[in-house]
Amino acid sequence: MTGPDPGFAEFIETCLREASKVAVGMRGTGETTVKPSDVNQLVTDTDLAVGALLTGRIRERYPRHAILEEESGATPGDDEVTWIVDPLDGTSNYAAGSPLYGVMMAAVGAGGVLAGGLALPSFDTVYVAEAGKGATRNGQPLGPLPATGPEKSLVAFGMDKGPPGLMAAEGRLAAALGTACLGVRMSNSVFDICMVADGAYGAFVHRSCRIWDVAAALCVLGECGGVCTDLDGRPLDLTDPLTKADRVFEVCLASAGVHPAVMTALKAAAPA
Template sequence: MDYQNFLLKTLTAAAQIARDRFGNVSSARKCGDPTQMVTEADREISSMMIAEIQRTYPTHNILDEEAGIFDNSSAYTWVIDPIDGTSNFAQSSPLYGCMIGLLKDHEPVAGGFALPAFHEIYTAEKGKGAYCNQQRVWVQDDQELLSALIAYGIEKGQGDSQRTRKECELLAEIILACGSVHTSGSVFDAAMVAKGVYGGFLYRNCKIWDNVAQHLLLEEAGALYTDFFGQPIDYSHPLTKATETFHFCAAPPAFHRQLQQIISTWKVKGAC
């Protein structure tokens, strides 16, 4: 099935809502997770995306960060993050995006994201390549990690300050092994990998809606997309995974291999 037009239309509409709201929003901390924020723009984009899916694909399931679960007992599940990088958005930083991805059973088959501040729409379908504003994009093909810019998302662990300190030890090893480390804490970093600007993107503390759209797109752009330790990501029974913690390592094959060597050494030391 061709999802390209649907992704372009829906993400274009989401981007316009975000731009209209940008710089003029109120935000609140989410109940149960003071590290996460929500704005009225999150809810407006969520409602729009859900309505578009229900109109176009009425039998499909939906898992939305803000609105929750819509279970139609389908093999297809749309996974939505209305605004990825809400903290950035709420503080008027342009480094945020809108994400929507589609799973068939446990496999990502379509997805995309918008970077509203940059007027960029990224889309991909399995086996059809990755595109930015309908132009093909590819990851870097360099071999030496030392020359690469790497994105690493890190957040303060709830009630686990020691884990955060240990993770910073790994971050130091990656910094020493690459050209430089950058972070937006959002899908902006995935876009930079897809366009060949960054050589990788890693995150240890995220959710299923942070993964599905960018997973498929980065693979179609030529990256390997695994969990943080190099294993396949488990998307089986996605509607049961709303509260599960996910993690990922996404990079072109040569960089992915070198990053996994660093992570493996860190893990053997018992630091994780």
């Protein structure tokens, strides 16, 4: 199994800091379009600029590595490592003027995620982790996630716009989570994942993620003792990532103390 490159963490932090400056600097400028394939997906000039920046930096530093970037797609490599890049997570928030958006990147090897990072540009905050080496927030070590139970924990639930039947089903799940925990919060972005890493939230649940939405989060939260599964409680499989660009992941990223209650609530609310 390929292990983390000794320079992965420093490289990721440097890239995310640079990307954050671009995202902040381009706020309120450029064009925004809707992807023809999905009305929930916006693309801004910032998405394209940050994507080009990060893929360029990866090619410069690791020319043999493959890259899967949300907007430009897949670039094969001749090494075991694939970089997964989400240039702007929460694009709708960003385009609307909300600060609740971010940038994510991760390196995935044959055995899973090797390293990853999450950036919240509006808050000048970067989270970085390497498998087996812990996680940091702005260079300071992140401790284990709190052991707080669900009754004292906020849970984030992400949902996208859809037909009435889907919206009703999502509403039932949100209501079930709200009954099982302290309350439900929604930014539908990486901000919620970062709140789990900080211990402010006990879990993040979403039924429509792509691989670039979760790869970096798995590493950061995993290094904090988090439990990262699908909604049936199975570990998330991100191996061979170039084949998973179109796969939809249903995820629960949670502390060990909250994960079982979230699973129970979701199963109880699911249609028979």
